[in-house]
Structures are given as structure tokens and as C-alpha cells.
Amino acid sequence: MSAREDGLIAADAVRATPDTRAVAAGKAMRWRSRQAVNFWLKWVMVVLAYVFLHAPLIVVIGASFNGGGEYAAIEFPPASPSIEWYFEIPxxxxxxxxxxxxxxxxxxxxxxxxxxxxxxxxxxxxxxxxxxxxxxxxxxxxxxxxxxxxxxxxxxxxxxxxxxxxxxxxxxxxxxxxxxxxxxxxxxxxxxxxxxxxxxxxxxxxxxxxxxxxxxxxxxxxxxxxxxxxxxxxxxxxxxxxxxxxxxxxxxxxxxxxxxxxxxxxxxxxxxxxxxxxxxxxxxxxxxxxxxxxxxxxxxxxxxxxxxxx
Amino acid sequence: MTVRWDLLLIPSFLFTFILLSVSQTLFLEGSFYKDLGLGRTGDTLDLVNYVRVFTDGFYLTTLWITVKVSALATICTLVFSFPVAYVIARMRSSWGMILLSGIVVSTFITIVIKVFGIIIIFSADGWLNQFLMSTGITTEPYSIIGTQEGVVIGLMYFTLGFGVLTLYSVVQTIPTSLEEAAEIHGASRPRMFRRVILPLAMPGLVAGGLMVFNMCMGAFTSAALLGGGKVFTLPVLIQRTIMMEVKYSMAGTLAAVLLVAVILINVLSIILIRRMHFARGVLA
Incomplete structure (x- = not known):
């Protein structure tokens, strides 16, 4: 990509003849689809970052509600929901x-x-x-x-x-x-x-x-x-x-x-x-x-x- | 006004300065006595401990691993936090603030709880491993605990929130009008990003990156728990040298090496940022 190419898109719009207009339209469409890819990529990163940051917290909260008495395993999602461990905090x-x-x-x-x-x-x-x-x-x-x-x-x-x-x-x-x-x-x-x-x-x-x-x-x-x-x-x-x-x-x-x-x-x-x-x-x-x-x-x-x- | 503001400074300064100088000189001095183990040290000042740190293969490997995982974690943190910071900073609705509070809350919660969550996620009979094994991606339960990747991820939990918050304030200093101008002139988003945003954010990125790298080098909790006694970084080794081997002056030597490394990075970052401002001033 060069600086010229950028200029060309703008120039196309100025001296548009029926011929070049089609070219410009194609360019605009590609440009828009690239925008869309970019938009989604950005949001995927954002969602990933939030999942990454918050998943451990959610797992800890969720697993704390898993009951099961003496032999309770730490499980997420909780298999047998209960709040018993809140009464067992030493x-x-x-x-x-x-x-x-x-x-x-x-x-x-x-x-x-x-x-x-x-x-x-x-x-x-x-x-x-x-x-x-x-x-x-x-x-x-x-x-x-x-x-x-x-x-x-x-x-x-x-x-x-x-x-x-x-x-x-x-x-x-x-x-x-x-x-x-x-x-x-x-x-x-x-x-x-x-x-x-x-x-x-x-x-x-x-x-x-x-x-x-x-x-x-x-x-x-x-x-x-x-x-x-x-x-x-x-x-x-x-x-x-x-x-x-x-x-x-x-x-x-x-x-x-x-x-x-x-x-x-x-x-x-x-x-x-x-x-x-x-x-x-x-x-x-x-x-x-x-x-x-x-x-x-x-x-x-x-x-x-x-x-x-x- | 006739208020003597400098007098106000004195008590606070003395408090910090005395604690800082006394504690640091004591351990630095201690690091120059030969360590005989079990809390005993030699009587004369020498460089035996330092020679050992820089010749013993185990210590050298630890140094290398510390730098390596810190660098990897810094790169990953920057790659993830920049888009997040950018999206939040450019949001016009109140959602931006809500997303930001999500980051702040997770940053404020002690890292030990987050590591606990990671341990549960990767437990052998946990949800993730059952999924991985039932789909045949792995045959054995996979765990990141005790691996270098695990330590890198642990460090990221420690730094990602700060990365986002720092870069958020960096992106906020870039006026949207510049982006609009580039767009009006037909630049695509990736090109606009490369030619407009990136150069303007560069000083902030470098400063933020060095800050994150510094945090990683000194990070103890996440590195200790996710290293699982198999992967040692310098801070983890320092704690073990004291708690398990009771070698105070050896630990002091390792701490001194870490301290010098961190100070050097800080000085380097200040120099780099000054240079960049200078270069920008010349170009503009």
C-alpha cells in the first residue's frame, strides 16, 4: 500500500466517468468489508479480554455454591447447589x-x-x-x-x-x-x-x-x-x-x-x-x-x- | 501566600526516606557477606554470592526465564489491552464506563483469588479438561500449572487490567478529529491505525510496556502459584531462598540483582520517552 493508492480512491470520486465509477464502487465495497472485519476483530478481542479477566472470578463464585458434604469436590458448574460452605468457614x-x-x-x-x-x-x-x-x-x-x-x-x-x-x-x-x-x-x-x-x-x-x-x-x-x-x-x-x-x-x-x-x-x-x-x-x-x-x-x-x- | 509548603514536606519525607534507605542498605550490605546457609554468614565483605549468581547454571536459567516470561507476558498484555482500551475510549455511550468499571473491579480483587479460579478451571476433572478429552483434543488432562505458559498467563492476570487503564488514558489523548481526517481522505481502518493512531500512541505504548514489564519482573504471587514449584522466576526464588533454605544473604543478592534490573528498566524508559518526545518535536 502506498500513499498514492489512498489518494487514488479520493481522486476516483472526483473525476468519475461511468467506467471509473464502477471501479470506485468496487473499491468502496472492499473498503467497507475490511471495515467490518476490523470491527469484528476488535470486538472479539474485547470479549476475549473480558472473559479472560472475569472467568476465574465467576468460577470461584460458582464453585462456592457446590454442596456435597464431607467428600465435596470443587466443581464448576456446581453439581449440587447449596450454601453449606458459607457456614463452614473456619x-x-x-x-x-x-x-x-x-x-x-x-x-x-x-x-x-x-x-x-x-x-x-x-x-x-x-x-x-x-x-x-x-x-x-x-x-x-x-x-x-x-x-x-x-x-x-x-x-x-x-x-x-x-x-x-x-x-x-x-x-x-x-x-x-x-x-x-x-x-x-x-x-x-x-x-x-x-x-x-x-x-x-x-x-x-x-x-x-x-x-x-x-x-x-x-x-x-x-x-x-x-x-x-x-x-x-x-x-x-x-x-x-x-x-x-x-x-x-x-x-x-x-x-x-x-x-x-x-x-x-x-x-x-x-x-x-x-x-x-x-x-x-x-x-x-x-x-x-x-x-x-x-x-x-x-x-x-x-x-x-x-x-x-x- | 506566606505558607511554608516545604515544611509540610519534611515529616512525610523523613518517614519514607528513613524506611527506604535503612531497609534497602541493610539488605544490600547483607548481600555482600558469603552465605553459609541456615542464616549464618561470613564475616568479611566479598562478592562470592554475586559471582555465584552469575556463574551458577541454575541462577542463570532463573534469570533467563524471568526475562523471557516477563517479555512474553508484556507483549500479550499490550496486544490484548490496546484494542480494549481503544474500544472503550472511543465509546460515546455510558457503556464505556460500565466496561471500564469491570476492568477496575477485576484489577482490585487480589490476584490469589483469580489464580484460585484458574486452578479450578484447569483441574484434572474440571469442566475444561472434560471438554478437551471428550472431544479428543487431548487424551491426558491438560494443566497450565507448573508450565512457563501458565506463568505467562498468571502474569497477564496481574497486568492486563493496568495495561487497559494505562492505554485508555493514552488513547484519550489522541483526538478523534485526526482519525476522521484520515478516513475522509480515504485511508482504510488498518492503514489509519498504522499511520495515525500507532505513531501517536507510541510513547504511551512504550511507557506502558516498560511499566508492565517491570511489574512482571517483580511479580511474585501469580508466578509462585502457577509456577507450581517447577518454574522459578526471580521473585519466587527469592522467597524460597529465605523461607525454605534460610539463606538471607543469598536472597539479598538475588533481590539486589532484581532491584538493579528494575531500576535500569526504569531509567531506560525515561530516556526512551524523552527521546521520542524530542523526535516528535523535531518532526512537527
């Missing part, structure tokens, strides 16, 4: 879910408390090494979580040797690690909002006699709030689903839900984890719907579409 899994929930809540809250001032400072101050400071704030995202995991584990050992308090396998030890990986999400989303911030809004407030603090609370904060929500959500979900960092920082009998699920899959499992997994899927769904109602998915995607999970 306490251990609820404890793990509780720990994950507490950790993720604390991590996202702390990430907001630490990340929002950081973002304000990054965008609004004019320190000389600002780019480098930005790199430091982003680095927990770039460092593979496994690497952070062993780095924190060794740090906790050394701190333990020095002070007698070993943080691995404790809530505080897990929390510090999770806050560390959660901060970049809040910093990222809030920086993105602040960079588009219209300064005239603040100037107007100040010139009308509002104090700087009042201006911040009544003007700046409401504008950056969607960014804060988005960052907090990303932080929560990353912390709630993390395996590679937590696997080093948990102790036997004190594990987060993803780690519990991970070791179950590596060793041995019964269908009750399908039921708890389904509850987690539903929980994520509910969180998403609430977020969509409160902030709007649109804002969420525009702000932090390039977040990086693990």
Missing part, C-alpha cells in the same frame, strides 16, 4: 479477614495523613531537589514487593537485636510495611489533582479576607478531595490484596487473608475458602459501587489510572 479465615481489613484501613488512613502534606509540599514548594524527593516518594512502587519484603524483614531483625522488640509477625510491623507501600498511591493521585489546580480560586478567597487556613479548608481541600479518595482506595486495595510483602512479615497463626489463601493454595484446601473468597469478591464490588457513587469512577480513572499493584 474462625481462622475470619481472623485473617479481620486482620487484612484492619491493616488496609490503617494503611490507607495513614497514607492519607502522610501523603497529602507530601503532595502539597511537592507541588507547591520550590525546593531545589524536588524531582529527587518525588523519586523517593514513588520508589516503594518501583521496588518489587518481594524485595521490600526481605528488606523490611532484615530491618526488623536488626532492630529486634538492638532493642529486644521484634516487629515481624506483629501488627505494628505489618502496618509499617503496608503504609510504606500505600503512600505512593495517595501522593500520586493528589499530585495529579494539584497540578491542575486553579490558583485563582485561592487568590479569590484570600483577597476576600479568608485566612490561609480557612482558604485551605474551604477551597483547597474540597477540590483535592476526589484525589484523596482515589488514592485512599488504591492504597486500601493494594494493602488488602498484598501477598509478597506480608508473606515475610506475618507469623504462623497471625496471617492476612491473601497470605492465608496463598498458603492454602500451595498446600491443601477445602471448599470453605471458595466461600470466603466469594465474600471478598462481593466486598470489593460493594466498595467499588460506593466509590462510584461518592466520587465517580470517571474522576478515579482520570486521576490514578496508572497506579501499579502487585
Amino acid at each position: 474462625m481462622q479465615q475470619f481472623e485473617a479477614l479481620g486482620l487484612s481489613f484492619a491493616l488496609a484501613s490503617l494503611a490507607s488512613l495513614s497514607a492519607v495523613i502522610i501523603g497529602v502534606p507530601a503532595a502539597l509540599g511537592l507541588v507547591r514548594s520550590n525546593l531545589p531537589g524536588k524531582t529527587l524527593i518525588g523519586v523517593v516518594f514513588r520508589s516503594p512502587l518501583q521496588i518489587p514487593a518481594v524485595v521490600s519484603g526481605i528488606a523490611f524483614l532484615q530491618m526488623y531483625y536488626l532492630v529486634g537485636d538492638a532493642t529486644g522488640f521484634f516487629a515481624q509477625g506483629s501488627f505494628i510491623g505489618l502496618a509499617i510495611g503496608h503504609i510504606f507501600i500505600a503512600i505512593p498511591y495517595v501522593v500520586g493521585t493528589v499530585v495529579a489533582v494539584l497540578q491542575r489546580f486553579d490558583h485563582r480560586l485561592e487568590e479569590a478567597a484570600l483577597s476576600l479576607g479568608a485566612s490561609p487556613w480557612r482558604t485551605f479548608r474551604r477551597v483547597t481541600l474540597p477540590v483535592i478531595m476526589p484525589g484523596v479518595y482515589a488514592g485512599a482506595l488504591y492504597a486500601f486495595m493494594v494493602s488488602f490484596g498484598d501477598v509478597p510483602l506480608s508473606i515475610f512479615l506475618t507469623a504462623p497463626g497471625y496471617v492476612t487473608y491473601p497470605v492465608e489463601l496463598f498458603s492454602a493454595l500451595e498446600n491443601d484446601f477445602d471448599p470453605s475458602i471458595l466461600a470466603s473468597g466469594t465474600l471478598v469478591i462481593l466486598f470489593c464490588l460493594v466498595v467499588m459501587i460506593v466509590v462510584q457513587r461518592v466520587v465517580g469512577l470517571d474522576a478515579l480513572l482520570k486521576i490514578g489510572g496508572t497506579g501499579k499493584g502487585r
Whole structure:
């Protein structure tokens, strides 16, 4: 195909005689059928991608409703539908879910408390090494979580040797690690909002006699709030689903839900984890719907579409 | 305004910087002590561990497999996520948002649950294998668990959603008017795609591709579960070296190699993107 050929189709239409018109019509038809092939190809890819992404989730949900008592096999589609496994979820899994929930809540809250001032400072101050400071704030995202995991584990050992308090396998030890990986999400989303911030809004407030603090609370904060929500959500979900960092920082009998699920899959499992997994899927769904109602998915995607999970 | 924004930065910066520098220096320093196994290390700094990583066949194979599956997963992710991102970005109805939320939800759900679903799908007496065997496509139950293809697919579960979300924002920056102009001048869709969309999306594709590659190199959960103890990538090996062999400094060495690789890819991507912007500026 050459540029000339493209031009020819257009030229055909201009100097059309009865003869060339037939040629042009043929070309147009071929062009249209190619369009159709292209259209379908695109949609086939889209459908494939969605089936690919969602099939495992649907299988987990479906298989969780398969009954059959003691010798139940994991089956999809469920052979004997029942909800018995929802009553068989052992306490251990609820404890793990509780720990994950507490950790993720604390991590996202702390990430907001630490990340929002950081973002304000990054965008609004004019320190000389600002780019480098930005790199430091982003680095927990770039460092593979496994690497952070062993780095924190060794740090906790050394701190333990020095002070007698070993943080691995404790809530505080897990929390510090999770806050560390959660901060970049809040910093990222809030920086993105602040960079588009219209300064005239603040100037107007100040010139009308509002104090700087009042201006911040009544003007700046409401504008950056969607960014804060988005960052907090990303932080929560990353912390709630993390395996590679937590696997080093948990102790036997004190594990987060993803780690519990991970070791179950590596060793041995019964269908009750399908039921708890389904509850987690539903929980994520509910969180998403609430977020969509409160902030709007649109804002969420525009702000932090390039977040990086693990 | 007389607000000292830089003061606001200090506490947050100190928190991140101290955690980052202390944890990373400690393990990097540890990686230079010879590993004697079972948590014991030598007393002097040397490069024994590093020499071993780059001479021992097993470690070299692991490095190669990590790069290979990451590259394959990156290519597949880009090939799948670009059409999806394009279709969604060009949708005018509210369906676009609904499709996008589908992606976001599946991205947010922990990868362990998704891998669980994959394990069920490929179980020996599962629906897929019964179908494959009854139609005679295979005689033995087929499983992707413990194969390199399985790891590639696992990595794709980890990256596809992010790929779509990233490329979605890339496609949104390409004005539809350019496509219309090409179409009015008689360009076919494939040609328009090749000559208009692809060049404009290229910086985004390169950036997104390197991001996805980086994620794959560091991916642990999906690689560990779908590798099934047979296929090892670097992150999986790092975890096993600590948990099963209790070799802290050897694991530190492997982690250092991974870290350096990831940082190099990041630097490379920044340089590449800068170059492309420069080239585009010259051409325009």
C-alpha cells in the first residue's frame, strides 16, 4: 500500500466517468468489508479480554455454591447447589479477614495523613531537589514487593537485636510495611489533582479576607478531595490484596487473608475458602459501587489510572 | 501566600526516606557477606554470592526465564489491552464506563483469588479438561500449572487490567478529529491505525510496556502459584531462598540483582520517552 493508492480512491470520486465509477464502487465495497472485519476483530478481542479477566472470578463464585458434604469436590458448574460452605468457614479465615481489613484501613488512613502534606509540599514548594524527593516518594512502587519484603524483614531483625522488640509477625510491623507501600498511591493521585489546580480560586478567597487556613479548608481541600479518595482506595486495595510483602512479615497463626489463601493454595484446601473468597469478591464490588457513587469512577480513572499493584 | 509548603514536606519525607534507605542498605550490605546457609554468614565483605549468581547454571536459567516470561507476558498484555482500551475510549455511550468499571473491579480483587479460579478451571476433572478429552483434543488432562505458559498467563492476570487503564488514558489523548481526517481522505481502518493512531500512541505504548514489564519482573504471587514449584522466576526464588533454605544473604543478592534490573528498566524508559518526545518535536 502506498500513499498514492489512498489518494487514488479520493481522486476516483472526483473525476468519475461511468467506467471509473464502477471501479470506485468496487473499491468502496472492499473498503467497507475490511471495515467490518476490523470491527469484528476488535470486538472479539474485547470479549476475549473480558472473559479472560472475569472467568476465574465467576468460577470461584460458582464453585462456592457446590454442596456435597464431607467428600465435596470443587466443581464448576456446581453439581449440587447449596450454601453449606458459607457456614463452614473456619474462625481462622475470619481472623485473617479481620486482620487484612484492619491493616488496609490503617494503611490507607495513614497514607492519607502522610501523603497529602507530601503532595502539597511537592507541588507547591520550590525546593531545589524536588524531582529527587518525588523519586523517593514513588520508589516503594518501583521496588518489587518481594524485595521490600526481605528488606523490611532484615530491618526488623536488626532492630529486634538492638532493642529486644521484634516487629515481624506483629501488627505494628505489618502496618509499617503496608503504609510504606500505600503512600505512593495517595501522593500520586493528589499530585495529579494539584497540578491542575486553579490558583485563582485561592487568590479569590484570600483577597476576600479568608485566612490561609480557612482558604485551605474551604477551597483547597474540597477540590483535592476526589484525589484523596482515589488514592485512599488504591492504597486500601493494594494493602488488602498484598501477598509478597506480608508473606515475610506475618507469623504462623497471625496471617492476612491473601497470605492465608496463598498458603492454602500451595498446600491443601477445602471448599470453605471458595466461600470466603466469594465474600471478598462481593466486598470489593460493594466498595467499588460506593466509590462510584461518592466520587465517580470517571474522576478515579482520570486521576490514578496508572497506579501499579502487585 | 506566606505558607511554608516545604515544611509540610519534611515529616512525610523523613518517614519514607528513613524506611527506604535503612531497609534497602541493610539488605544490600547483607548481600555482600558469603552465605553459609541456615542464616549464618561470613564475616568479611566479598562478592562470592554475586559471582555465584552469575556463574551458577541454575541462577542463570532463573534469570533467563524471568526475562523471557516477563517479555512474553508484556507483549500479550499490550496486544490484548490496546484494542480494549481503544474500544472503550472511543465509546460515546455510558457503556464505556460500565466496561471500564469491570476492568477496575477485576484489577482490585487480589490476584490469589483469580489464580484460585484458574486452578479450578484447569483441574484434572474440571469442566475444561472434560471438554478437551471428550472431544479428543487431548487424551491426558491438560494443566497450565507448573508450565512457563501458565506463568505467562498468571502474569497477564496481574497486568492486563493496568495495561487497559494505562492505554485508555493514552488513547484519550489522541483526538478523534485526526482519525476522521484520515478516513475522509480515504485511508482504510488498518492503514489509519498504522499511520495515525500507532505513531501517536507510541510513547504511551512504550511507557506502558516498560511499566508492565517491570511489574512482571517483580511479580511474585501469580508466578509462585502457577509456577507450581517447577518454574522459578526471580521473585519466587527469592522467597524460597529465605523461607525454605534460610539463606538471607543469598536472597539479598538475588533481590539486589532484581532491584538493579528494575531500576535500569526504569531509567531506560525515561530516556526512551524523552527521546521520542524530542523526535516528535523535531518532526512537527
